[in-house]
Amino acid sequence: MDITLKVNGTERRLAVDVRTTLLDALREHLDLTGTKKGCDLGQCGACTVLMDGQRVLSCFTLAVAAEGTEITTIEGLAGEEDPLHPMQQAFLEQDAYQCGYCTPGQIMAAIACVHEGHANSDDEIREYMSGNLCRCGAYPKIVAAVRQAKPLMERA
Amino acid sequence: MRPFLYEQPASTPEAIGAAARHVPPHGEGRIQAPAQYLAGGTNLLDLMKIGVSHPPALINIGPLRAEHGAIEADASGLRLGALARMAEAAEHPAVLRDYPAIAQALRLAANQQLRNMASLAGNVLQRTRCNYFRDPSWHACNKREPGTGCAAMEGINRRLAVLGVSDHCIANYPGDLANALAALGAEVDLVAPDGTGRSIAFEDLHRLPGDTPHLETTLRPGELITRFRVPAGPWTRRSLYLKVRDRESFEFALASAAVALDIGGGVVRDARIGLGGLAAKPWRSREAEAVLKGRRLDEAAAGEAAEAAFRTAVTHGDNAFKPELGRRTLVRALLQAAEMEI
Ligand SMILES: Cc1cc2nc3c(=O)[nH]c(=O)nc-3n(C[C@H](O)[C@H](O)[C@H](O)COP(=O)(O)OP(=O)(O)OC[C@H]3O[C@@H](n4cnc5c(N)ncnc54)[C@H](O)[C@@H]3O)c2cc1C
Ligand code: SF4
Ligand code: FES
Ligand code: FES
Numbered sequence: 001m002d003i004t005l006k007v008n009g010t011e012r013r014l015a016v017d018v019r020t021t022l023l024d025a026l027r028e029h030l031d032l033t034g035t036k037k038g039c040d041l042g043q044c045g046a047c048t049v050l051m052d053g054q055r056v057l058s059c060f061t062l063a064v065a066a067e068g069t070e071i072t073t074i075e076g077l078a079g080e081e082d083p084l085h086p087m088q089q090a091f092l093e094q095d096a097y098q099c100g101y102c103t104p105g106q107i108m109a110a111i112a113c114v115h116e117g118h119a120n121s122d123d124e125i126r127e128y129m130s131g132n133l134c135r136c137g138a139y140p141k142i143v144a145a146v147r148q149a150k151p152l153m154e155r156a
Numbered sequence: 157m158r159p160f161l162y163e164q165p166a167s168t169p170e171a172i173g174a175a176a177r178h179v180p181p182h183g184e185g186r187i188q189a190p191a192q193y194l195a196g197g198t199n200l201l202d203l204m205k206i207g208v209s210h211p212p213a214l215i216n217i218g219p220l221r222a223e224h225g226a227i228e229a230d231a232s233g234l235r236l237g238a239l240a241r242m243a244e245a246a247e248h249p250a251v252l253r254d255y256p257a258i259a260q261a262l263r264l265a266a267n268q269q270l271r272n273m274a275s276l277a278g279n280v281l282q283r284t285r286c287n288y289f290r291d292p293s294w295h296a297c298n299k300r301e302p303g304t305g306c307a308a309m310e311g312i313n314r315r316l317a318v319l320g321v322s323d324h325c326i327a328n329y330p331g332d333l334a335n336a337l338a339a340l341g342a343e344v345d346l347v348a349p350d351g352t353g354r355s356i357a358f359e360d361l362h363r364l365p366g367d368t369p370h371l372e373t374t375l376r377p378g379e380l381i382t383r384f385r386v387p388a389g390p391w392t393r394r395s396l397y398l399k400v401r402d403r404e405s406f407e408f409a410l411a412s413a414a415v416a417l418d419i420g421g422g423v424v425r426d427a428r429i430g431l432g433g434l435a436a437k438p439w440r441s442r443e444a445e446a447v448l449k450g451r452r453l454d455e456a457a458a459g460e461a462a463e464a465a466f467r468t469a470v471t472h473g474d475n476a477f478k479p480e481l482g483r484r485t486l487v488r489a490l491l492q493a494a495e496m497e498i
Contacts, residue, residue, distance in 0.1 A: 001162075017159075018159065018160065018161075018162045019157045019159060019160070021201075040205065041202055041205060041206070042198055042202055042270060045267070045269060048269055054272045055268060055269050055272060056269055056272055056273050057198070057269045057270065057273065060196075060197050060198045060201050060202065060270075060273065061197065061273070062162075062194075062197065062201070062216075064162055064164075064216075065164070065194070065197070065216055065218060109268070109269065112268070113268070116268070118268070126405070127405050128268050130267050130404075130405035130406040131266070131267025131268060131269045131270065131406055
């Protein structure tokens with residue numbers, strides 16, 4: 001099937017099998033490998049992207065059903081020459097990862113968590129970030145990063 | 157995942173028309189229906205990826221959200237569009253204020269990404285998480301393949317049901333919202349492929365396994381859920397959903413209780429009690445409700461209600477702890493609800 005996806009502000013045309021998930025379309029067809037495949041079954045959050053501003057799991061989204069929406073991936077947060085997004089900067093400064101595999105999903109989920117207004121306390125951050133597993137156990141630093149980025153995002 | 161025909165109708169008549177083209181006029185509520193509506197896809201695509209479900213056709217009803225996604229409340233009750241997303245309903249001001257058990261059942265389910273995708277109807281219709289059902293390398297599963305037996309009966313069944321089970325299947329219904337809807341006496345609005353509408357009691361939507369565990373609901377072939385209606389009542393504000401699970405968040409219930417109480421003059425005038433994680437289908441315990449009516453809600457009364465709720469419980473080894481966990485969950489939920497300031 002020929003479809004058009006709007007990813008990080010750019011319309012991209014691609015031909016996919018109807019079974020292709022948005023995750024595979026991003027990684028295998030559009031060369032956007034920042035979005036990670038962990039479980040492919042909705043259990044880890046590594047594939048989190050924003051769809052029309054809302055965080056969703058790209059492994060449970062059919063590419064054909066994503067037509068007509070605006071998709072934002074980790075690659076779309078800051079251009080090559082731009083400063084990092086405050087959430088990316090906060091993850092860096094708080095050292096909120098070890099292997100980094102879960103990190104793109106964590107950052108996309110964290111940005112949505114702040115936008116939703118679900119980052120008002122450490123407990124609330126933990127609850128609303130619970131869909132993003134970290135095999136390396138960087139959770140305390142991830143909470144610290146969300147806490148650091150929140151006021152910066154609200155000011156921006 | 158096997159290939160499928162994909163349809164994306166723009167309206168309800170188109171969607172049910174698409175279903176009518178694929179669905180033979182028999183086989184109510186089957187797991188292996190020849191065409192499946194795709195809402196959030198978070199259960200259906202899951203089951204297709206792991207090889208449990210292989211519908212020849214998917215009808216994406218996402219575009220019908222404009223028609224069937226509204227959440228409205230007035231003096232007669234709450235109306236939840238079937239395609240409203242879990243996250244929307246969980247944070248709707250009227251749901252939070254007047255139907256807290258519903259808001260909590262939703263907020264404590266899955267995670268925010270899934271709640272942003274999943275629809276209320278899809279949530280209610282989600283399949284069991286029984287390990288043997290979800291792993292086709294196991295031969296014996298009456299729900300997946302009628303007549304093959306039940307591997308869970310003498311296998312790993314720690315999470316499985318103790319209420320409403322049969323000799324053919326002990327799978328538990330895993331969802332949360334449905335238990336609150338059952339307790340609150342909700343109704344379900346449906347439209348059939350020929351366009352005719354009907355309404356059924358929410359409690360009649362899911363079937364007990366009996367000797368046909370592969371038939372999960374009373375939906376007729378191609379029938380579309382359009383709305384859930386929850387009647388108003390003096391008990392809805394004093395309601396809550398208590399969920400007990402292996403980890404603090406992003407986990408299914410081992411045991412849960414949806415309770416709603418109308419308390420006046422120190423006694424329970426009316427009680428609505430649902431149980432989750434423990435039963436073969438969304439569960440309402442009229443036995444427990446009857447114990448409480450007209451009584452002061454203290455620990456003894458709550459304990460008696462909990463006894464009544466589990467009188468018919470049947471366990472299978474690993475899950476022998478569940479009746480006691482269920483009783484304690486219900487007692488705690490009742491005492492907490494009695495203390496609520498409304
Ligand atoms: C890791 C994980 C954890 C989870 N944890 C929880 C939890 O703690 N609690 C909980 O309650 N749930 C939990 N879930 C389940 C999740 O909530 C469901 O997958 C989701 O609600 C299904 O909704 P959907 O819209 O995505 O349904 P879909 O997957 O689109 O559909 C599910 C089924 O319903 C049918 N259907 C959908 N809409 C209609 C309609 N309007 N009319 C007729 N048929 C329809 C479809 O044909 C399909 O058979 C979890 C899921 C995952 C993956
Ligand atoms: S409990 Fe039900 S779903 Fe699980 S293996 Fe037995 S028949 Fe299958
Ligand atoms: S890859 Fe999508 S949730 Fe794990
Ligand atoms: S940093 Fe390794 S999984 Fe999170």
